[in-house]
Amino acid sequence: MDPAAAFKLVMLLQEFGQASDRYVDSTGARYKTHRTDMNALAAIIHFERAGTPPTPGDLSRTLLLSSPATSAMLDRLERNGHIERLRIDKDRRVVRIKTTAKARTDGKAMFAPLAASMMNVISGYTDTDVAVISRFMAEATAGVDQARNAGQNS
Structure with a gap:
């Protein structure tokens, strides 16, 4: 995995969250x-x-x-x-x-x-793409909840 690409994805997720909030x-x-x-x-x-x-x-x-x-x-x-x-x-x-x-x-x-x-x-995405993105979003949401729970316990 390319760390720069992973960081960019995390930043894009943050931007998506902010756009949703707006x-x-x-x-x-x-x-x-x-x-x-x-x-x-x-x-x-x-x-x-x-x-x-x-x-x-x-x-x-x-x-x-x-x-x-x-x-x-x-x-x-x-x-x-x-x-x-x-x-x-x-x-x-x-x-x-x-x-x-x-x-x-x-x-x-x-x-x-x-x-x-x-x-x-x-x-604009194939069914396979949507399945991968859906899995990622479910796992990313779980990751956010996991981080929140870890922060509450520290």
């Missing part, structure tokens, strides 16, 4: 939505796709937020009509968070331009 910030400003709220909606959708709507505690852990910060965020999302708090477990004390149709509609409006742009970029 997109989220500008989109959030346009829709008057906090970055944390958009991250929470993405996390809730991830949990829903896995088959289990999250609890507030799940979101606190996922987003690295305190309980009071999570409560404030959920209050904002509920006021905006983006979530529902449901008691759907046998244990009625457990609150689950689900996205609403409004959240899905607003999310599409916010992120459809980004998705279209990314699909345009991806369309």
Whole structure:
């Protein structure tokens, strides 16, 4: 492996992360939505796709937020009509968070331009390329999480 090429790739990943942050910030400003709220909606959708709507505690852990910060965020999302708090477990004390149709509609409006742009970029690659890039991105994401966890333990 060429160390200079590897370093350049790391810098490009950093630039991609920053560009993504700029997109989220500008989109959030346009829709008057906090970055944390958009991250929470993405996390809730991830949990829903896995088959289990999250609890507030799940979101606190996922987003690295305190309980009071999570409560404030959920209050904002509920006021905006983006979530529902449901008691759907046998244990009625457990609150689950689900996205609403409004959240899905607003999310599409916010992120459809980004998705279209990314699909345009991806369309220039072969299926084999996409498989390699996908594996790399999954491993790179895991590497970032590993570094974050190591930093918390030191």
